[in-house]
Amino acid sequence: MPLICLGLEGTAHSFGAGIVSGDGTVLSNVWDMYSPPTGGIHPREASRHHSDVGPTVIRNALERAGISPQEINLIAFSRGPGLGPCLRTTATIARTLALRLSVPLVGVNHCIAHIEIGCLESAFEDPVTVYVSGGNTQIIAYAGKRYRTFGETLDIAVGNMLDSFGRAVGMRFPAGPEIELKAEKASSYHQLPYSVKGMDLSYSGMLTAARKLHSEGTPLSEICFSVQETAFGMLAEIAERAIAHTKKRELLLTGGVARNDRLTDILKGVANRHDARFHRVSPPLAGDQGAMIAWTGVVQHRAGDSLKISDSHVLPKWRTDEQDIVWREVDG
Amino acid sequence: MAEQLTLGAESIIFRLDQWDREFILKHRPPKPYLLKAIDDLLKLSRTNRECKMLTVARSLGVPTPAVLWIDRKQHTIAMDFINGTQLKQLVSEASERKLRELCEEFGRLIGLLHDGGVVHGDPTTSNVIVDKQSKVWLIDFGLAEMNATVEMKGVDIHLMRRAFETTHWDLEDTMLESALVGYRRTMREEAEEVLSRANEIRTRGRYH
Numbered sequence: 001m002p003l004i005c006l007g008l009e010g011t012a013h014s015f016g017a018g019i020v021s022g023d024g025t026v027l028s029n030v031w032d033m034y035s036p037p038t039g040g041i042h043p044r045e046a047s048r049h050h051s052d053v054g055p056t057v058i059r060n061a062l063e064r065a066g067i068s069p070q071e072i073n074l075i076a077f078s079r080g081p082g083l084g085p086c087l088r089t090t091a092t093i094a095r096t097l098a099l100r101l102s103v104p105l106v107g108v109n110h111c112i113a114h115i116e117i118g119c120l121e122s123a124f125e126d127p128v129t130v131y132v133s134g135g136n137t138q139i140i141a142y143a144g145k146r147y148r149t150f151g152e153t154l155d156i157a158v159g160n161m162l163d164s165f166g167r168a169v170g171m172r173f174p175a176g177p178e179i180e181l182k183a184e185k186a187s188s189y190h191q192l193p194y195s196v197k198g199m200d201l202s203y204s205g206m207l208t209a210a211r212k213l214h215s216e217g218t219p220l221s222e223i224c225f226s227v228q229e230t231a232f233g234m235l236a237e238i239a240e241r242a243i244a245h246t247k248k249r250e251l252l253l254t255g256g257v258a259r260n261d262r263l264t265d266i267l268k269g270v271a272n273r274h275d276a277r278f279h280r281v282s283p284p285l286a287g288d289q290g291a292m293i294a295w296t297g298v299v300q301h302r303a304g305d306s307l308k309i310s311d312s313h314v315l316p317k318w319r320t321d322e323q324d325i326v327w328r329e330v331d332g
Numbered sequence: 333m334a335e336q337l338t339l340g341a342e343s344i345i346f347r348l349d350q351w352d353r354e355f356i357l358k359h360r361p362p363k364p365y366l367l368k369a370i371d372d373l374l375k376l377s378r379t380n381r382e383c384k385m386l387t388v389a390r391s392l393g394v395p396t397p398a399v400l401w402i403d404r405k406q407h408t409i410a411m412d413f414i415n416g417t418q419l420k421q422l423v424s425e426a427s428e429r430k431l432r433e434l435c436e437e438f439g440r441l442i443g444l445l446h447d448g449g450v451v452h453g454d455p456t457t458s459n460v461i462v463d464k465q466s467k468v469w470l471i472d473f474g475l476a477e478m479n480a481t482v483e484m485k486g487v488d489i490h491l492m493r494r495a496f497e498t499t500h501w502d503l504e505d506t507m508l509e510s511a512l513v514g515y516r517r518t519m520r521e522e523a524e525e526v527l528s529r530a531n532e533i534r535t536r537g538r539y540h
Contacts, residue, residue: 141498148498154487154536189369197475198454198491229367236365241341245458245499269365274339321497 007294011082018290076297151199443518
């Protein structure tokens with residue numbers, strides 16, 4: 001019987017169900033994003049959203065894949081890191097399904113899933129990964145049996161910075177796409193704090209300065225332009241430091257903010273300069289969704305990894321480098 | 333003749349043989365993928381800063397290459413060539429005793445900077461050179477800053493730890509422990525405040 005894995009993602013605002021076969025074919029990938037009418041994400045409300053939409057999302061995923069629940073022989077779920085209530089709701093659904101269908105359960109690290117789905121799509125073997133989303137900003141590379149965080153934000157994630165700025169100027173969540181559109185209409189640059197520390201960076205000072213520009217009446221498109229150029233320039237620098245340091249020859253861009261075309265162009269330039277190949281994860285696989293969890297579940301399962309229901313508590317603060325990477329053969 | 337030694341993240345390093353001496357040319361080339369205004373500002377400020385901070389560090393007793401001249405238009409600094417090896421490359425071959433000695437000295441030098449109100453800004457093992465006499469030098473001061481607060485020093489220690497963790501994972505504990513012995517020796521009572529801030533910084537930024 002071919003391996004068919006149902007992956008459930010629910011670490012933050014989105015609940016997703018993806019079905020992936022053992023050869024890496026994405027059979028379906030359905031998600032529903034919680035977008036509050038005003039303000040940001042409240043963990044409890046997001047988890048309620050997940051339990052409300054969960055069954056429908058899973059049913060849709062099965063229908064689109066054209067398979068029955070009995071054909072699923074592996075369940076993977078996002079075990080962390082993420083918002084506690086969201087993780088617990090998702091884990092409860094995953095455990096129930098694993099018990100009901102009598103199939104093994106695998107717990108997947110959300111950040112690692114973003115890398116693995118990117119490697120599947122690009123056929124990269126050993127990339128430096130720029131993982132940028134609402135909750136995470138990390139530069140990750142494989143070394144000594146772990147994915148190691150070479151650099152990250154010291155305060156807020158780049159997506160969080162964009163959303164917070166957007167909220168302050170009256171945009172809806174997520175604000176990234178609207179900021180990108182506005183930025184395309186401007187070319188005047190207003191200097192903003194550029195804060196790189198080694199391979200780490202910081203966005204809180206920039207956010208404060210951008211809000212100040214807005215309160216002073218600077219045209220919004222010009223602020224959006226300046227915010228993007230500064231924020232992505234900082235990311236380019238730390239990505240470049242990681243490439244120069246690790247001497248790796250592949251650069252992977254993933255996470256929800258990977259959808260941004262300007263960021264993609266900048267990182268392409270970085271890869272070029274260092275003779276590295278570049279890949280931006282395609283939009284449907286870039287954000288938080290179940291296919292990445294399902295695929296990572298497949299590779300973990302093949303390496304002999306499984307999780308007993310009684311040990312399957314969630315790990316809200318699970319760090320990228322805490323997971324032993326048993327399925328990789330390259331030695332970085 | 334100038335020979336290219338390395339292509340770094342923000343600079344190209346050349347070795348220049350002239351007047352029977354060897355020099356290093358550190359050139360910051362334009363980055364066409366950045367907005368020009370940002371690129372220009374970074375090249376200029378990093379070049380100026382590096383020039384100044386190499387000298388400030390020396391005045392605090394930290395061995396650094398002496399700056400010979402600077403070309404502000406080409407964003408190029410000429411400095412002494414230190415004939416030695418990066419600590420990063422020595423780690424795997426050094427005996428444990430030697431490694432402890434070198435890391436302790438690395439920590440002591442970072443302590444000297446911090447004690448003088450300076451942070452290095454990128455304290456990785458790539459930026460530590462060990463010469464033939466086992467003397468330890470610090471290089472790459474483009475991200476260094478003066479008037480450092482406890483927070484800035486904490487970030488510096490966090491970055492040093494991160495470098496051990498990502499690049500020398502199998503010797504991380506030995507290296508960190510030795511570096512902190514040297515650091516505490518120069519920073520004395522101020523060390524603990526910085527170290528506890530570094531621990532706090534480590535937990536920020538991550539999902540929680």
